[in-house]
Amino acid sequence: MKKFVEPKSVAIIGVPRSPMTIYGIVMDVLTNLVSNGYQGKIYPIHPKASEMRGLKTYPTIADTPGDIDLAVINLPRELVPGIVEECVNKGIKAITIATQGFADANDDQGKQLQREIDGITKGADARVLGPNTLGTTNAYINFSSSYWETQMEKIPVGFMCQTGAFFVSPAGLRIGKVIDLGNGSDVDFSDGLAYFEQDAETKVIGLHIEGLRDAARFVKQANQVTHKKPVIVLKTGRSEQAARAAQSHTGSLVGKDEIWDVAFKQAGVIRVGDIEELSDTIRAFNMLPLMKGRKIGIVTWSGGFGVMGIDACQRAGLEIAKPSLTTIDHLTALFPFWQDVGNPADIWPAVAVTKKASLSEVQEIAVKTLLDDPVVDGVLSIIGYFTPASEVGICQLVEETAKSYPDKPLVFSIYGPFANEAKDKLEKTGKTVAFSSPDRAIRVLGHLADYSEFRLEDHVASV
Amino acid sequence: MKKFVEPKSVAIIGVPRSPMTIYGIVMDVLTNLVSNGYQGKIYPIHPKASEMRGLKTYPTIADTPGDIDLAVINLPRELVPGIVEECVNKGIKAITIATQGFADANDDQGKQLQREIDGITKGADARVLGPNTLGTTNAYINFSSSYWETQMEKIPVGFMCQTGAFFVSPAGLRIGKVIDLGNGSDVDFSDGLAYFEQDAETKVIGLHIEGLRDAARFVKQANQVTHKKPVIVLKTGRSEQAARAAQSHTGSLVGKDEIWDVAFKQAGVIRVGDIEELSDTIRAFNMLPLMKGRKIGIVTWSGGFGVMGIDACQRAGLEIAKPSLTTIDHLTALFPFWQDVGNPADIWPAVAVTKKASLSEVQEIAVKTLLDDPVVDGVLSIIGYFTPASEVGICQLVEETAKSYPDKPLVFSIYGPFANEAKDKLEKTGKTVAFSSPDRAIRVLGHLADYSEFRLEDHVASV
Numbered sequence: 072m073k074k075f076v077e078p079k080s081v082a083i084i085g086v087p088r089s090p091m092t093i094y095g096i097v098m099d100v101l102t103n104l105v106s107n108g109y110q111g112k113i114y115p116i117h118p119k120a121s122e123m124r125g126l127k128t129y130p131t132i133a134d135t136p137g138d139i140d141l142a143v144i145n146l147p148r149e150l151v152p153g154i155v156e157e158c159v160n161k162g163i164k165a166i167t168i169a170t171q172g173f174a175d176a177n178d179d180q181g182k183q184l185q186r187e188i189d190g191i192t193k194g195a196d197a198r199v200l201g202p203n204t205l206g207t208t209n210a211y212i213n214f215s216s217s218y219w220e221t222q223m224e225k226i227p228v229g230f231m232c233q234t235g236a237f238f239v240s241p242a243g244l245r246i247g248k249v250i251d252l253g254n255g256s257d258v259d260f261s262d263g264l265a266y267f268e269q270d271a272e273t274k275v276i277g278l279h280i281e282g283l284r285d286a287a288r289f290v291k292q293a294n295q296v297t298h299k300k301p302v303i304v305l306k307t308g309r310s311e312q313a314a315r316a317a318q319s320h321t322g323s324l325v326g327k328d329e330i331w332d333v334a335f336k337q338a339g340v341i342r343v344g345d346i347e348e349l350s351d352t353i354r355a356f357n358m359l360p361l362m363k364g365r366k367i368g369i370v371t372w373s374g375g376f377g378v379m380g381i382d383a384c385q386r387a388g389l390e391i392a393k394p395s396l397t398t399i400d401h402l403t404a405l406f407p408f409w410q411d412v413g414n415p416a417d418i419w420p421a422v423a424v425t426k427k428a429s430l431s432e433v434q435e436i437a438v439k440t441l442l443d444d445p446v447v448d449g450v451l452s453i454i455g456y457f458t459p460a461s462e463v464g465i466c467q468l469v470e471e472t473a474k475s476y477p478d479k480p481l482v483f484s485i486y487g488p489f490a491n492e493a494k495d496k497l498e499k500t501g502k503t504v505a506f507s508s509p510d511r512a513i514r515v516l517g518h519l520a521d522y523s524e525f526r527l528e529d530h531v532a533s534v
Numbered sequence: 535m536k537k538f539v540e541p542k543s544v545a546i547i548g549v550p551r552s553p554m555t556i557y558g559i560v561m562d563v564l565t566n567l568v569s570n571g572y573q574g575k576i577y578p579i580h581p582k583a584s585e586m587r588g589l590k591t592y593p594t595i596a597d598t599p600g601d602i603d604l605a606v607i608n609l610p611r612e613l614v615p616g617i618v619e620e621c622v623n624k625g626i627k628a629i630t631i632a633t634q635g636f637a638d639a640n641d642d643q644g645k646q647l648q649r650e651i652d653g654i655t656k657g658a659d660a661r662v663l664g665p666n667t668l669g670t671t672n673a674y675i676n677f678s679s680s681y682w683e684t685q686m687e688k689i690p691v692g693f694m695c696q697t698g699a700f701f702v703s704p705a706g707l708r709i710g711k712v713i714d715l716g717n718g719s720d721v722d723f724s725d726g727l728a729y730f731e732q733d734a735e736t737k738v739i740g741l742h743i744e745g746l747r748d749a750a751r752f753v754k755q756a757n758q759v760t761h762k763k764p765v766i767v768l769k770t771g772r773s774e775q776a777a778r779a780a781q782s783h784t785g786s787l788v789g790k791d792e793i794w795d796v797a798f799k800q801a802g803v804i805r806v807g808d809i810e811e812l813s814d815t816i817r818a819f820n821m822l823p824l825m826k827g828r829k830i831g832i833v834t835w836s837g838g839f840g841v842m843g844i845d846a847c848q849r850a851g852l853e854i855a856k857p858s859l860t861t862i863d864h865l866t867a868l869f870p871f872w873q874d875v876g877n878p879a880d881i882w883p884a885v886a887v888t889k890k891a892s893l894s895e896v897q898e899i900a901v902k903t904l905l906d907d908p909v910v911d912g913v914l915s916i917i918g919y920f921t922p923a924s925e926v927g928i929c930q931l932v933e934e935t936a937k938s939y940p941d942k943p944l945v946f947s948i949y950g951p952f953a954n955e956a957k958d959k960l961e962k963t964g965k966t967v968a969f970s971s972p973d974r975a976i977r978v979l980g981h982l983a984d985y986s987e988f989r990l991e992d993h994v995a996s997v
Contacts, residue, residue, distance in 0.1 A: 093885060093893050096920045171883050175837075176872035220920065222951065234838025239918060241839075241949035242970040281841060312854050313844035316837070316878060345973040346842065374638075374779070375697025376704075378744060379809065381776035391775050409639035415779060420634050422556060430556050455702060457559045457683065486704035488685065491954070507705040510808040 072266035074165035075200055075207045075258070076248055078141035078214060080112035082132055082163070084154055085146035085170075088120055091218065098218040100143060101126065107213040107223055114139060132157045143206055143216045145169040149180075151202070152187040159195040166192070167216055168202035174254045175203050185256060192257065204253030205235035211247065211272050221249075227274035228357050229267040231260055233281045244350040245357075248273065259284060261292040268296045275356040277349060278304040278340075281317040290338045297339030298529050301356045301522050304340050305349040306331050339525050341518050348514065354504045355515035359480040361523035362516055364448035366392035368441030369415035369509075370434065371453035376484065377415030380451055380509035387517030391415070398444045405433055416441065431464045438468060442476045449480040449516050453509055455487040465493075466500055473502040480519055484509040535729035537628035538663055538670045538721070539711055541603035541677060543575035545595055545626070547617055548609035548633075551583055554681065561681040563606060564589065570686055571676040577602060595620045606669055606679045608632040612643075614665070615650040622658040629655070630679055631665035637717045638666050648719060655720065667716030668698035674710065674735055684712075690737035691820050692730040694723055696744045707813040708820075711736065722747060724755040731759045738819040740812060741767040744780040753801045760802030761992050764819045764985050767803050768812040769794050802988050804981050811977065817967050818978035822943040824986035825979055827911035829855035831904030832878035832972075833897065834916035839947065840878030843914055843972035850980030854878070861907045868896055879904065894927045901931060905939045912943040912979050916972055918950040928956075929963055936965040943982055947972040 083100050090099035101124040104113055114135045115128040122128050129135045132142070132154070142158045144151055148170050158166050173185040185202070192199055200206060206216030210223040217238045226247045230237060233252055237244065248270075250263045260283060267273045276296065283289050296302055308317040309328040335342045343349045367389050371377035381391055394402075394414050402412045405421040405428060416437045422430045434454070441447050454465065465483075472481050483505035485493050494505040506512045546563050553562035564587040567576055577598045578591040585591050592598045595605070595617070605621045607614055611633050621629050636648040648665070655662055663669060669679030673686040680701045689710045693700060696715055700707065711733075713726045723746060730736045739759065746752050759765055771780040772791040798805045806812045830852050834840035844854055857865075857877050865875045868884040868891060879900045885893045897917070904910050917928065928946075935944050946968035948956050957968040969975045 171886070172870060172872050176870075177874040178872045181872055219918075220951070232838070234836045236836035236839055236918060236949050239920070239950045241953075279838065281838065307838065307841045307845055309845045310848040313841050313848070316844055317841050345846070346839075346971045347973070373697045373699035375695070375742065375744065375770070376699055376809075378770045378776050378780050381779055382770055382772045383808070385773040385776070407635060407639075409635050409641045409644055411640040423634070455682075455699060457702070486699055487702045488683070490704075508809045510810070 072258070072262055074140040075167065075198075076209050076250065076266060077212060078111055078165070080114070080138065080140050081214075081216070082114040082116055082135060082139045082142045082158075084116040084132070084142060084144045086115055086117065086123060088117065088123060090124070099124075100145070100216060100218045103215055103217065103220055107215060107221075109212065109214045111140075111212065111214065112137065132161045132163075135161070139163050141165040141167065141216075143167045143169065145218075148172040148184055152184055152191060155188050155199070156191050159191055159197050164197050165200070166197055167200040167204060167206040168253075169204060169206060169216075169218075170201075171203045173202045174256060189256070199257040200250070201253035202256060204251040205238050206251060208238060208246070208249040226357060227272055228277065228353055229270065229273035229275070230277040230279075231263040232279035234279065237279060242346045242350040243354070244277075244346075245354060246277070255284065259289075261285065261288050264289075264292045264296050264302070268299060274300060275353055276300055276302045277353045278302065279349070280304055280306045281308050282314075286334065290334050293338040293340050297525070302340045303343060303349060303352050303356065303518075304335060305343050305346060306335070341522060347511070351504065351506065351511055351515050352518050354498065355480070355482070355519060356522075358498070358501055358504055359482070359519060360478050361526070362449040362480050362519040363478055363523055365389045365520050366446055366448045367513070367516060368392050368394070368444065368447040368450040369453065370437040370441060370450065371415050371417055372419050372455050373453060374415075374417040374419070376453045376486070376509055377417055380415060380453065380484070380513060383510040383513035386510070387513050389513065389517055389520060392441075392444070392447045394441065395444050395446060398440050401440045402437060405436065414441065434465070435468055438472065438481065439475075442472055442479050442481065447479070448520070449482070451482055451484060451509060451512050451516070453484045456485055456489040456493040457487050459489050459492055466496060469497060469500045469503045473500075480516060482506070482512040482516060484512045535721070535725055537603040538630065538661075539672050539713065539729060540675060541574055541628070543577065543600065543602050543604070544677075544679070545577040545579055545598060545602045545605045545621075547579040547595070547605060547607045549578055549580065549586060551580065551586060553587070562587075563608070563679060563681045566678055566680065566683055570678060570684075573675065574603075574677065575600070595624045595626075598624070602626050604628045604630065604679075606630045606632065608681075611635040611647055611665075615647055615654060618651050618662070619654050622654055622660050627660050628663070629660055630663040630667060630669040631716075632667060632669060632679075632681075633664075634666045636665045637719060652719070662720040663713070664716035665719060667714040668701050669714060671701060671709070671712040689820060690735055691740065691816055692733065692736035692738070693740040693742075694726040695742035697742065700742060705809045705813040706817070707740075707809075708817060709740070718747065722752075724748065724751050727752070727755045727759050727765070731762060737763060738816055739763055739765045740816045741765065742812070743767055743769045744771050745777075749797065753797050756801040756803050760988070765803045766806060766812065766815050766819065766981075767798060768806050768809060769798070804985060810974070814967065814969065814974055814978050815981050817961065818943070818945070818982060819985075821961070821964055821967055822945070822982060823941050824989070825912040825943050825982040826941055826986055828852045828983050829909055829911045830976070830979060831855050831857070831907065831910040831913040832916065833900040833904060833913065834878050834880055835882050835918050836916060837878075837880040837882070839916045839949070839972055840880055843878060843916065843947070843976060846973040846976035849973070850976050852976060852980055852983060855904075855907070855910045857904065858907050858909060861903050864903045865900060868899065877904065897928070898931050901935065901944065902938075905935055905942050905944065910942070911983070912945070914945055914947060914972060914975050914979070916947045919948055919952040919956040920950050922952050922955055929959060932960060932963045932966045936963075943979060945969070945975040945979060947975045
C-alpha cells in the first residue's frame with residue numbers, strides 16, 4: 072500500500088496533450104501534480120509528445136529511466152490490460168486504474184478485461200487499485216492522482232471510499248490521505264486498514280463502504296485497528312434497490328444491512344448515518360479529546376436552544392450533568408436572583424438583566440466553571456454571532472480551555488448572521504468543532520463517549 | 535393579533551438614552567426600527583429625554599398624541615404592572631413585554647407580578663405577548679420589536695417560537711413574520727395560528743413549541759389550518775430533564791412526547807426532529823410545489839452519492855421511480871454502451887467516457903428527461919461545484935424546469951469546493967432548495983409528498 076499512498080515516483084499513462092477541461096475547469100492529473108508541488112519523479116507517458124505541462128515525456132513505460140513506484144492509467148478500457156502488462160514488465164508493483172467499464176459495466180467484455188488484468192498481475196506480485204477510481208491523495212507529500220483538484224491538508228485523517236466525490240471535501244469533510252478503492256478488484260478495505268493502522272501520520276480513519284468481497288477479513292482487520300485508532304464508517308446501500316445501484320456503480324456485493332450493524336459493533340467501528348454525520352464525526356475525532364464519561368454541561372445564550380441540547384443528549388445516550396454546589400455558587404453570582412441557575416446555564420438573563428459582566432465575560436466564566444467541575448465530561452456552548460469580529464474572544468477561549476482541560480471536549484452550536492464564518496474560524500483553531508444545531512454538536516460528543524468506553528474496556532481487560 | 539404583527543403605531547418603553555451594546559454590537563429596538571425603515575408612528579417613552587435616535591420622545595404613555603396599536607415594554611420587572619396599567623388606560627390593546635423574570639423565574643414575586651398584569655389586562659380587552667419575548671417581526675412593513683438586528687425578507691413564511699434566537703435565522707431559516715411567544719402568558723400558539731390562517735402574506739407556517747397551556751385548543755386550531763396551509767413544527771422538551779429546563783425557561787408545561795406525536799399526526803402537522811430539518815422543510819414548502827406522488831428521479835455526478843440518495847428514499851418513505859422506455863432511450867444515447875442506464879442516472883461516465891456532450895448539457899438533458907417522465911414525481915440532482923461560475927447554467931435550468939414542470943419539485947445536493955456559494959445562489963432563484971447531503975434533500979421531498987397526500991385526502995373527502 073505504501074507505493075500507492077507514498078509514491079516516490081509515478082508514471083501517468085493516458086493524459087491528453089492539453090489538459091482536459093470539463094465545465095470550464097481544468098481536470099488534469101499532471102497539472103495538479105505540478106501545481107500541488109509533488110516532489111517525487113513524474114513520468115508522463117505519451118506516444119508522440121516529448122513534453123507535457125513542462126515535464127519530459129516518454130513514449131512508453133519501457134522507455135522511462137529508473138524505478139517507478141506507481142503507475143496511474145486512464146486509457147480506453149480495451150487498452151488497459153496491455154498497458155498493465157507493460158507496467159508489470161517494467162517491475163512496477165502498484166497500478167492505479169482510473170478507467171471505468173470493468174466490473175461496473177453491464178457487458179461481458181468489461182468482466183473479460185478484468186479477468187485479463189487479474190491474470191497479468193497475480194503472478195507478478197503487483198497490486199491494482201480500482202478500476203474506476205481517482206486513486207490516492209497524500210497531503211503530506213503533496214501527491215494526488217486525481218484529475219480533480221484536491222484540497223491538500225496535512226491532517227492525520229486517513230480515508231477510504233468508493234466514489235471520487237470524496238476527493239473534494241463533501242459536507243466539509245477534511246482529509247489528509249485518501250484511497251479511492253473504486254471497484255476494489257484487488258486492493259480492498261482490509262489492505263487500506265492495515266496501511267492506516269501502521270501509519271504514524273494517521274490518527275483517525277474514515278470509510279465510505281458500498282460493499283465488500285471478503286467481509287470476514289474486513290471485520291477481523293477492523294477489530295484490530297479500532298483498539299488503536301477510531302474507525303468511522305458510512306456504509307451505504309441499505310435497501311435492496313440501493314444494493315443494485317451499488318452493484319452497477321462499483322460491482323460491489325452489498326449484503327443485508329442489519330448484519331453490517333452487528334459486525335461493525337463487534338469490531339468497535341463507529342457507524343454513522345449520512346455524509347454530514349461522517350464529516351462531523353471525523354472532524355471531532357481529529358480535533359477533540361475523547362470524552363471520559365457521559366455527562367454534559369451546556370452554556371447557552373438561548374434557553375430554547377438549551378432545551379434542544381437536552382433533547383439531543385437523550386438521543387445520543389448522554390446525560391446532563393448535575394453541577395456541584397461550587398459550580399452553582401460561581402454561576403449564581405452572575406445571574407439575576409430570581410433565576411434558577413444550573414445546567415444548561417442560560418446566560419442571557421445574566422447579561423441582559425444583571426449586567427454585572429459583559430457577555431463575553433459571562434460566556435467565559437460559565438464555560439470554564441462547568442469544565443472545572445469534576446462531574447462534567449464535556450461542554451456544549453450555544454452562541455449567537457452578530458458581528459464578524461466577535462469570534463476572536465471565543466477562539467481565545469478555545470485555545471485556553473484546550474490547554475487547561477485537555478481531557479474535556481468543548482464544542483459549539485452557532486446561530487446568527489455570521490454563523491458560517493464563525494464556525495470556520497473556530498474550527499481553524501484545530502481544537503474544536505462547530506455546528507449550526509445543538510443536535511449535531513451533541514451527536515459527536517456521543518460518539519466520543521462511546522469510543523472512549525470501548526477503549527476503556529480494552530484497558531480493563533489488559534489489567 | 536394584527537396589532538402585534540401589523541402595528542401602524544408603536545410605543546417603545548424602557549429604552550436607554552444611548553443604544554445598549556452587547557459584545558460591541560448595538561442592540562436597540564429604536565435603532566432597528568429606524569434603520570429597517572418602519573413607516574408607522576414611533577413613540578419612544580423616556581422620563582427625561584426629549585429626543586432619542588432622532589425621534590421625538592415622550593415622558594409617559596399618557597403624553598403621546600393619537601392612538602397607539604402596540605406597546606413594547608422592556609423595564610425592570612417590578613415596574614411592568616404599573617406601565618401595563620398606563621398602556622391600558624391609554625386604550626392600547628396590544629402589549630409586548632420583553633422583560634424576563636415572571637413565570638420563567640423561580641421566586642414568588644415573579645408569579646405575583648404576572649398575576650397583577652393578568653388582572654389589569656383581563657377586563658380591558660388588552661392582549662399581552664410574553665413576557666420574556668423579543669416580540670414580533672413583519673418584513674412586509676419593515677417592523678421588528680427585537681433589539682437584535684433582524685434579517686428582513688418579504689417571504690410568505692410565518693413563524694411562532696419560544697426563543698428569540700429565531701429572530702436571527704438559525705440554521706439558514708428564512709422568515710417573513712415572527713411571533714415570539716416567550717412565556718405565552720396570554721397570546722398563545724392558537725392565537726398565532728388563527729392570525730396566520732387568515733393572513734394573505736403567509737403561505738407556510740413554522741412553529742417552535744416548548745409547551746402549551748391548552749393543547750386541546752391548539753390541536754383543534756391546527757387541524758383547521760393544516761387543511762389550508764402547511765404547518766411545520768419543532769416540538770422540543772422531549773425528555774423529562776428537557777421538560778424541566780423548558781419550565782424554567784418559559785414556564786411551559788411540556789407533556790409526554792409520544793402524545794405530541796399522535797396529536798400532531800391527527801392535526802396534519804408536519805413534525806421535524808431538529809432545527810436544521812425545520813429550516814430545510816420550511817424553505818422547501820416556501821419554494822417548491824408539493825410532490826404529487828412518492829416516486830423520485832435522481833441525476834448524479836457520483837454513483838456513490840446516488841446510492842446514498844436511494845438509502846435516503848427508503849428512510850423518507852419514497853421510492854426510486856422505474857423510468858419509462860422513452861426515458862431510458864433518451865439517456866442511453868448519451869452513455870457509454872456498456873453502462874446500465876437507469877435511475878439514478880449516473881452521468882459521469884457519459885461525460886468522461888462518451889464525451890458526446892458537455893457535462894452541463896448531459897446534466898440538463900438528464901434532469902429534463904426524468905422530469906418529463908410521467909412516473910417521476912420529483913427529481914434530486916447531485917452535483918459537484920468546482921468553480922464559482924458553474925452555477926449559472928444550473929440556475930437557468932432551475933428557472934426553466936420550474937416553468938415547464940410546475941408540479942414537480944427539483945432539489946439539489948451539492949459537494950465540491952464552492953458548494954456553499956452554489957447552494958446560496960441556487961436558493962436565491964426562489965425555486966429550489968440545495969443541501970450538502972442527498973439525505974437532507976430527499977427528506978424534504980418526503981415531507982412534500984406526505985403533505986400532498988394529506989391534502990389529497992381532503993379533496994377525496996369533499997368529492
